[in-house]
Amino acid sequence: MSLSAPAAAGDPLLDVRTYAAELDAWLAGRPARLQVVAAPIPAFAARVKAMVELMAVLHDEAWSRYGWPAEVGGLGGSILHRAAMWEALARHGVPGMALFEHLEVLAPTLVAHGPRPFVAEALPEFLAGRQLWAQGFSEPGAGSDLASLRTTARRTDDGWVVNGRKIWTSWARYATWCLLLARTGTPQSRHRGLTAFVVDLRAPGVEVRPIEQANGTDELAEVAFDDVHVPTERIVGEVGGGWQVAMHILGHERGTFAWFRHCFLYQHLVDCLPQATADDDAALGNALLDLVAVTATSHVALQAHADDAPLGPLAAHPKLLLCAAEQAVYDWVLATEPDIAVDTSRDGYAVRRQEYLFSRIVTVYGGSQQMQLDTIAKQILRLP
Amino acid sequence: MTVTPVEIAGDEYVTVAARAMRTSDGVGALESLGWWDLLADLGEPDARTAVFAVFRAQGRELVSSPALGGLLAQPYLEAAGLEPGTVVATVPRASARGRPVLVAVGDVTDRMLLVDRPGEGATVAEPDAVGLRPVHLPGRLALHEVDIGRSRAAATVDEARARAARERSAFLGRVALALEIVGAAEGALALAIDHATHREQFGQPIGRFQAVRHLLAWARTDCVAIEAVARQAVTLDSAAPPRYGEVVKALAGRNGRRACERTLQVLGGIGFTTEHDHHHHHARVLALDALLGTSAALVPALGAWLRSTDADPGVASTMLLGGPLR
Numbered sequence: 001m002s003l004s005a006p007a008a009a010g011d012p013l014l015d016v017r018t019y020a021a022e023l024d025a026w027l028a029g030r031p032a033r034l035q036v037v038a039a040p041i042p043a044f045a046a047r048v049k050a051m052v053e054l055m056a057v058l059h060d061e062a063w064s065r066y067g068w069p070a071e072v073g074g075l076g077g078s079i080l081h082r083a084a085m086w087e088a089l090a091r092h093g094v095p096g097m098a099l100f101e102h103l104e105v106l107a108p109t110l111v112a113h114g115p116r117p118f119v120a121e122a123l124p125e126f127l128a129g130r131q132l133w134a135q136g137f138s139e140p141g142a143g144s145d146l147a148s149l150r151t152t153a154r155r156t157d158d159g160w161v162v163n164g165r166k167i168w169t170s171w172a173r174y175a176t177w178c179l180l181l182a183r184t185g186t187p188q189s190r191h192r193g194l195t196a197f198v199v200d201l202r203a204p205g206v207e208v209r210p211i212e213q214a215n216g217t218d219e220l221a222e223v224a225f226d227d228v229h230v231p232t233e234r235i236v237g238e239v240g241g242g243w244q245v246a247m248h249i250l251g252h253e254r255g256t257f258a259w260f261r262h263c264f265l266y267q268h269l270v271d272c273l274p275q276a277t278a279d280d281d282a283a284l285g286n287a288l289l290d291l292v293a294v295t296a297t298s299h300v301a302l303q304a305h306a307d308d309a310p311l312g313p314l315a316a317h318p319k320l321l322l323c324a325a326e327q328a329v330y331d332w333v334l335a336t337e338p339d340i341a342v343d344t345s346r347d348g349y350a351v352r353r354q355e356y357l358f359s360r361i362v363t364v365y366g367g368s369q370q371m372q373l374d375t376i377a378k379q380i381l382r383l384p
Numbered sequence: 385m386t387v388t389p390v391e392i393a394g395d396e397y398v399t400v401a402a403r404a405m406r407t408s409d410g411v412g413a414l415e416s417l418g419w420w421d422l423l424a425d426l427g428e429p430d431a432r433t434a435v436f437a438v439f440r441a442q443g444r445e446l447v448s449s450p451a452l453g454g455l456l457a458q459p460y461l462e463a464a465g466l467e468p469g470t471v472v473a474t475v476p477r478a479s480a481r482g483r484p485v486l487v488a489v490g491d492v493t494d495r496m497l498l499v500d501r502p503g504e505g506a507t508v509a510e511p512d513a514v515g516l517r518p519v520h521l522p523g524r525l526a527l528h529e530v531d532i533g534r535s536r537a538a539a540t541v542d543e544a545r546a547r548a549a550r551e552r553s554a555f556l557g558r559v560a561l562a563l564e565i566v567g568a569a570e571g572a573l574a575l576a577i578d579h580a581t582h583r584e585q586f587g588q589p590i591g592r593f594q595a596v597r598h599l600l601a602w603a604r605t606d607c608v609a610i611e612a613v614a615r616q617a618v619t620l621d622s623a624a625p626p627r628y629g630e631v632v633k634a635l636a637g638r639n640g641r642r643a644c645e646r647t648l649q650v651l652g653g654i655g656f657t658t659e660h661d662h663h664h665h666h667a668r669v670l671a672l673d674a675l676l677g678t679s680a681a682l683v684p685a686l687g688a689w690l691r692s693t694d695a696d697p698g699v700a701s702t703m704l705l706g707g708p709l710r
Contacts (some may be wrong), residue, residue, distance in 0.1 A: 016704070285634070289683065317609075370594075384588075
């Protein structure tokens with residue numbers, strides 16, 4: 001099959017079903033270039049390097065260009081193509097890569113609201129793993145109450161100047177670009193006075209301090225911005241429209257992202273089946289039910305996105321169900337492999353331990369579980 | 385009023401079915417909806433959606449009808465040479481008393497009863513000498529234990545043909561029960577939301593307290609999961625992944641019970657009385673969970689199956705592609 005032919009305007013080269021079948025056949029042939037991710041890599045920096053390599057392979061082979069518009073370097077098609085790619089990679093044992101998952105959180109919003117000429121250059125670099133992205137939302141004083149953030153962007157003659165401090169900034173240590181939410185309105189303007197910018201993390205005045213996490217990974221960082229210049233053409237959405245951009249992103253982080261993440265959880269579960277015993281069958285059955293609930297609810301989110309009808313507050317459901325599934329899967333994994341808690345001699349255990357611990361914190365990122373429940377109570381159930 | 389549900393899209397089927405059930409009993413509602421005629425067109429997505437909408441509606445409205453038995457009988461009809469509406473299937477239930485019990489749901493007066501015995505084939509009994517012993521439960525569910533006794537056999541289906549129908553019948557029945565469970569749980573949730581909005585303590589509606597709000601948000605999430613999983617089953621139908629009917633039913637039983645426990649907690653003492661309707665919703669969820677495999681039995685059975693087959697059940701790719709990849 002040749003995928004190098006240019007995409008026809010409009011329709012993708014392959015419909016979802018054909019695409020899925022061809023990708024499946026390619027993966028079944030165990031391409032040599034995928035060997036880079038074949039073994040578990042506990043050292044985080046080395047794992048990121050391998051993931052970047054994998055992104056390059058998938059971009060070269062054109063698989064990861066499906067599902068993105070031709071105007072920004074894609075081959076057309078919809079999010080359903082990307083959903084099929086993730087499902088196939090997971091099923092063929094390619095490890096879940098938080099880095100690549102992060103692309104699914106940010107890139108749809110960049111394509112929808114980002115400055116087109118810039119995104120047309122940046123998206124292919126992102127897809128190919130050459131330039132990674134960070135998400136700069138939370139601040140030391142603004143977590144769940146995101147609208148209280150205090151990092152400022154001030155207008156100057158030739159653009160904007162950013163000052164402030166972000167924390168829990170995913171991938172900042174590895175990223176070239178940061179999608180940053182800053183206050184352009186008055187200190188009291190809450191969510192109405194925010195604007196989203198793309199900030200070059202290589203620019204003078206940016207300082208990135210990685211945060212060593214309790215599970216041994218360090219994709220999070222604290223980032224300081226001291227008089228950082230940002231050109232006007234790096235605004236995402238409208239000036240004062242940062243909240244809408246943030247909600248678009250969080251809609252992905254909570255809804256469609258659940259699809260991508262849960263495909264890998266399925267595979268983690270399947271990988272651990274050989275060690276399983278009948279003692280844990282009920283826990284395994286419950287984990288399966290929780291995963292199926294994510295499949296069905298996140299499929300609704302995918303379909304809504306493909307139909308250009310975002311879920312809004314309804315995205316809180318797949319998000320809550322994903323967290324429940326992730327914890328159910330890892331409760332069962334820990335039961336079947338108690339050695340992951342104490343055995344440091346095997347790389348496979350080290351990675352499982354990281355994943356188990358990460359599953360304990362999934363109820364925090366992307367809007368805490370309590371914020372999701374509040375959203376449902378207020379906006380869906382309309383409680384007083 | 386005659387309503388033709390196939391002309392209406394999506395969830396409106398449920399609304400229309402619920403309306404029919406508020407103005408009639410279960411048997412009458414099925415007639416006015418043209419439900420028995422739709423059964424013959426289960427292969428058509430719209431008709432199928434309408435057929436299944438009835439179950440969610442009767443769960444919400446706490447109405448009882450012979451729809452479950454009618455749906456369960458459908459895959460046997462051709463082999464038995466019978467028409468839809470004339471026959472309903474009994475549901476076998478393994479009783480704690482140690483003997484299998486046959487159960488019929490809804491008013492089955494004057495209908496033939498199908499009994500399928502794996503290994504022996506199925507028999508359709510004339511209604512003349514069938515014994516029906518009512519099971520008195522809350523939940524406004526007309527439930528009867530069936531004694532076929534000496535009734536005449538109207539038709540028989542040999543084991544080879546019964547086997548072909550059996551799996552399909554169980555799939556349809558389990559999805560229908562899941563939808564009725566979510567309907568009943570949604571009814572319980574509506575009662576609890578109403579209570580949280582009007583009941584005041586500490587000078588304000590209890591629905592303003594985060595502890596109460598979170599219980600209700602979880603109950604809603606439990607219901608959303610059942611609804612989405614069951615809807616996928618209706619959409620995929622015979623293209624559904626292996627054992628998906630059991631997955632749907634297990635999830636519905638588990639989440640349905642959990643949702644009712646959360647809403648009961650919000651309602652407090654009043655929810656634990658017979659004067660309040662909550663106990664009907666809760667009891668119906670429990671009774672439906674007991675049919676065609678309890679969640680308590682299905683959950684470990686599915687775990688054991690997954691463990692011993694050592695394979696991805698293929699749910700994600702099947703849903704995405706509308707059928708198996710290969």
